[in-house]
Amino acid sequence: MFEIMALPTVNAGLNAISAAFLVVGYILIRQKRISAHRACMLTAFGCSVLFLVSYLYYHSQVGSMRFQGAGTIRTVYLTILASHSILAAAVPFLALITLVRALRQRFDRHRAIARWTLPIWLYVSVTGVVVYWMLYRMEW
DSSP states (O other): OOOGGGHHHHHHHHHHHHHHHHHHHHHHHHTTOHHHHHHHHHHHHHHHHHHHHHHHHHHHHHOOOOOOOOTHHHHHHHHHHHHHHHHHHHHHHHHHHHHHHHHTTOHHHHHHHHHHHHHHHHHHHHHHHHHHIIIIIOOO
C-alpha cells in the first residue's frame, strides 16, 4: 500500500540522485564525452521532474511541516530554506531552457545559460536534501 509519509524521503532521494547526475554530467562534458553528458543531464532532468510532481502531490495532501528547532539552528534552517525556495522557483525554467537549447543544437546559447543553470540547480538539489534532513531527521 502507498504511504504518503514516505514521500519526503523519496523526494530527498530524487534530489540527491539529481545532484549526483548533475556533477557527473558536468565532469563528462569537461571530458568531451557528449553522449554520456546528455544521458546524465536528461536523467537529472527526469529525476527533478519526478521530484516536482511528488513534492506538489505530497504538499497538496499533507500541507506544510513546521520546523521544530529553536534559536540559532532555526535561523540557519530558515536561511537555507529561503535561499533554496527562491532559487527552486527558477530551476524548472532554467533547466527547460537549457535542455531545449541543447536539443535544438544551439550549443553556444546552451553553454551560456548552462553556466548559470548548473550551479543554481545543483545548489537547489543539495539544499533540498539538507532541508529534508533538518525538517524530518534531526532530533529536537
